Amino acid sequence: MNTSETPTAGTEPQHRGIGAPSARSLVALIAAAALVVVTVTLVLIFGIAHPPELVSLAEEPDPAPSASVAWISGEQERSCVYLATPDGHHEQLTCDEDELGEVVAWDDDGVVVRTWWPRDELRWFDPSTGEEVDAVVLDEPEEISRRHRSEISTRVRDGVLTVTVAESGEVLWAVEAVEGYRVNQGAVSPDGQWVAMFDSASRLLVVPADGARPPRVWAEDAAHWELPIWEGTELERSAP
DSSP, X not given: OOGGGSOOTTOOOOOOSSOOOOHHHHHHHHHHHXXXXXXXXXXXXXXXXXXXXXXXXXXXXXXXXXXXXXXXXXXTTXXXXXXXXXXXXXXXXXXXXXXXXXXXXXXXXXXXXXXXXXXXXXXXXXTTTOOEEEEEEOSSGGGBOOOOOOOEEEEEETTEEEEEXXXXXXXXXXXXXXXXXXXXXXXXXXXXXXXXXXXXXXXXXXXXXXXXXXOXXXXXXXXXXXXXXXXXXXXXXXXX
């Protein structure tokens, strides 16, 4: 009797050549496919894979911007005012359960916030303490000018994002960027030397107005849909 053709008890016959993939191979294939799906989904949802890498203002503080910047971000069903200071740091100034709509100015009396709910009013906050120092109810919604608009423009061509000063056309930054990355709202400092701007990675960037060096990251996890307001930005009222 030829025992070489009879499988030994407890073992499986050996197969040569190409056959069905093993269970381990199937698991690996499924895991790889799932990773691709998750990656594509994240890119579609968030619009970016990796934003351009930039140093922070805290890491490289020289030269420093001329003044601080204020903006509003939502946080756990509250609205909070944030400040970024010339030394490269940022901090939470104040929060409120009311809807703090937008920062509209930063004058000698403090950071001016327009609140739309529960009433349309202006509120002044002390930039040192965060305390509310004054409030004025607006009888006419158009009483406060909406003149403040983004002072930068952007375009993407052949994978290169170019950011310019809207009025002068001065190039602030040109960088290769992944699809979906954008620089949104931007404002020129009162002395005309700096531009603060939000990008789609929720970063506040600061760049010299002549584009002499790349932007630096001033703050992270910042709202990116509103205009950053520089210290020294006067309140604009509509003409009667």
